[in-house]
Amino acid sequence: MTDQSRPTPTPRTAAVIPAAGRGVRLGPGAPKALRALSGTPMLIHAVRAMANSRAVSLVVVVAPKDGAAEVKHLLDEHALPERTDFLVVPGGETRQESVRLGLAALPADITAVLVHDAARPLVPVDTVDAVVEAVRDGAPAVVPALPLADTVKEVEPGEKGEPEPVVATPARARLRAVQTPQGFDRATLVRAHDTIAASGEGATDCAGMVEQLGVPVVVVPGHEEAFKVTRPLDLVLAEAVLARRRANDGF
Ligand SMILES: Nc1ccn([C@@H]2O[C@H](COP(=O)(O)OP(=O)(O)OP(=O)(O)O)[C@@H](O)[C@H]2O)c(=O)n1
Ligand SMILES: C[C@](O)(CO)[C@H](O)COP(=O)(O)O
Secondary structure, three states, rough: OOOOOOEEEEEEEEEEEEEOOOHHHHHOOOOOOEEEEOOOOOHHHHHOOOOOOOOOEEEEEEEEOOOOOHHHHHHHOOOOOOOOEEEEEEEOOOOOHHHHHHHHHOOOOEEEEOOOOOOOOOOOOHHHHHHHHHHHHOOOEEEEEEEHHHHHHOEOOOOOOOOOOOOEEHHHHHHHEEOOOOOEHHHHHHHHHHHHHHHOOOOOOHHHHHHHHOOOEEEOOOOOOOOOOOHHHHHHHHHHHHHHHHHHHHH
16 A cells, blocks of 8 residues: 655656767767867766756766776866766777666666766756656656758668768658757666667667657757767867857856
């Protein structure tokens, strides 16, 4: 019998930050998450972006495979909110594997999980909070996303540099470019990783695996500043965003 006089406890939310990628598209250098933006490692910006949400009580950083000690040291030497706990685990060969390793490190009382790319260091806290709120309102999977500015063509991929035949032009008004953090009911995300990854299938984001389970995924508004640092020009944009923030509010 349940005690109806007791209030329902607020779900304890953790953020898992996959940060174990190399950053091949960014060019030669340190692993992408450890490269500096305005003098601070990209990873620290991403960790602060999660920890600045009052809803997030634990941040799990999935570090480059042989970089866990360095990441622990970085977390120790940068100012981070005291109310947040931090864990560091070594990552895997793919983003999917790194997320799975992060999920495996979560304590039992975590019921909601955000998965956030270290490569999206500048996501505003309002976007993080909007994702958490939708999960707390009962959505098993939530992604922030933006409408597209470009028209998208589906092609028959060919040899590099060769013209590729267009197969279709999806209706742009129905398309969204998906960002992170993506938010999940923990049990749903773990089930997706256990069943979809085990079947050899995968997806380029966590929500794609949840969709393959047949579980509904919803979109909330994303933010332009939540862009992914992927190629060198993205670093220029990231520095410009940080300079504008400093000018606006002394950040
Ligand atoms: N084995 C991997 C690969 C990627 N990631 C993380 O997943 C996020 C999104 O990946 P992406 O932007 O593709 O990063 P990289 O894999 O580093 O980039 P690239 O494909 O250019 O090497 C990044 O925060 C990255 O660190 C990870 O944790 N483990
Ligand atoms: C998860 C993601 O950022 C959503 O847009 C994206 O799919 C990651 O792709 P990547 O090739 O691993 O950067």
